[in-house]
Amino acid sequence: MTLTGKQTTTGAAQRLEPLVEQLLGGTLPVRVRMWDGSETGAADGPLVHVRSRRALRRLLWAPGELGLAEAYITGDVEVEGDLAEGLRAMRHAVRERGLRPPRPGIGDRLRAAGTALRLGAVGPRPPVPAARAGLHGVLHSKSRDRAAISHHYDLSNAFYALLLDETMAYSCGYWTSDAPGYGPADAQRDKLELICRKLDLRPGARLLDIGCGWGSLTLYAAQRHGVRVTAVTLAREQAAHVRAQVAERNLGDLVEVRCCDYRDIDRAPGHEAGYDAVSTVEMGEHVGDAEYPAFTATLHAMVRPRGRVLVQQMSRGRDAPGGGAFIESYIAPDMHMRPLGETVALLEGAGLEVRDVEALREHYVRTVEAWRRTLERNQREFVDLVGEETVRVWRLYLAGGALAFEERRMGVDQILSVRPEETGAAAMPATRRGWYAQPAAEPVARDGATAGATG
Incomplete structure (x- = not known):
């Protein structure tokens, strides 16, 4: 009509x-x-x-x-x-x-x-909104990657603290319940616990967390499982937040925070054999297509034989763009997503053996919708923090993002790999039974006392 x-x-x-x-x-x-x-x-x-x-x-x-x-x-x-x-x-x-x-x-x-x-609409090009990224230099050079990460993640810790739940996890949650009172923070803790179990993290194990964000997994693994974590991020605001949380929770003997490019990571002295586990949660999208083989080679090099690598990463549908002009200009410049099968092939091409893939697409619809509701509910506070145009960027980003996952134009997956011995030995469990249907871990007792709840 x-x-x-x-x-x-x-x-x-x-x-x-x-x-x-x-x-x-x-x-x-x-x-x-x-x-x-x-x-x-x-x-x-x-x-x-x-x-x-x-x-x-x-x-x-x-x-x-x-x-x-x-x-x-x-x-x-x-x-x-x-x-x-x-x-x-x-x-x-x-x-x-x-x-x-x-x-x-x-x-x-x-x-x-x-x-x-x-219609009287012809004229000079209107000014570009200030929220648009203006990157320069060679694609995926270290300086340009730092600027791309800073554009999105250094918006302000106050902004993300208002948008996210108390875990400060800015990645897909794992929704295990529809019970009243179960919310985004519970879904994020369930996701963190699932990752720790898939990686078989135990007290004293060494974890390399590449792209640690605001430290949700780093802090959870150290506090709940007694793991020694090297946390890596390119974003200064994130590094400052994680360091403050490490000090506040008295985790300085377990957590080291490095503000550096993944290409500059080296093994800690005395651990030439590699880390026991490596995690990278929704960071691989920022690596770039041409650079991804070198990234997977880094994952392989950093983990010891029989050690495990968990990649949680967004993917695109076979015929979907996986981003688009708006996302690339305002949200995640230089981001690259590929179909899941291509990422699996790249991990295996680096010498890792992929042992488990778990699709979380519907979980991301719920996660992004939770963030969107928070943005709408606290609109005035967000405008005061970052301005009207940036809030409108995020409203469009979250509304469109949830729809992209809902319609299967985008997905997200946890890919668990192991670095086998030359003999093929991988020390993997015979079944997945130990990963699911168990209560979350209690904080590991340290110095005669239990650690506080993860926040």
Whole structure:
């Protein structure tokens, strides 16, 4: 159904409608209201409010996903109601109607420019939102990687403390219960305990945690399992937070924090045989495609024979982009995701033996939705911390991210590997029975007292 705008012959909506439908290959899947009050499109679709001519100018300069995202970030475009529901309804309508992403040719661009000129929307390129990453230098050089990590993870510890639960785990949780009162922090602790069991972490074992984040696994492994952990991060804010937590929890004899590139990790003196276990939780996405074989070689080199490596990593569907212009420009610049099978092949190519793969895709839908609800519930506080545009970046990121996992365009998996002896001996358990259906570990007693609860 198509609406009749308030200005049936001269309204901006009616002037734009033929051009948009030609680019999409069908009728509009949403209801559009223009700055002049005119409306068109699907009467029962989500309402998209184009609030200024500047939105069209952004699309002229950056057609497609990036231009639309920047129009939303700056408030030139608004989606009425719940953004996640709006995006879901749009994608459903696009599938139902067999619409295609716009790929404007020269003729399309000329027609668009002519329409924009008649609507008074032609002009210089609008300023790029301040939240956009501006990286320079050689792709995946150490300096550029540091800048890419800093762009996202050094936003501020206060921001992440408000967004995340008390574990400060910024990765997919493991939801083991639907009971009332079971929430994001419980799911994260269950995930941390599962990783510790898969890695067979015991008191005195040495763990290398590459991409430690705000230390959720590092602190849990040390406090609950008595593990000696070397925690590595490129983000200064994260390193400062983990060091403060180590001091507060009196874990200095168990945890060393290094703020460095994974390519600069070396084995600790006296441990030339390698670590007993290596973990990397949602860090491999930042490594880069060409660099990933060297990364897997590092994982193999760092772990001792019979030692285990756990990679928790996001993947993309075989025909899905696994990111896109918005994510790469505003959230995770230079990020690369591949289908799961390719990552498994790369790990095995480095000499590791993959022994278990557990898909957590649906778990990430619940995890991201929990973060999104927190963002919406505390919107004013987030704006005070990082500003309106950055909050709108995150609203779009979380709403779109949850939908990508829901629709199987993205996934996340725990991949457990072992470095076998030359004889093939791997010291792996015969079954997975010991990993599941057990209560979480109690804090390891140290100096005659139990450690406090993990926070």
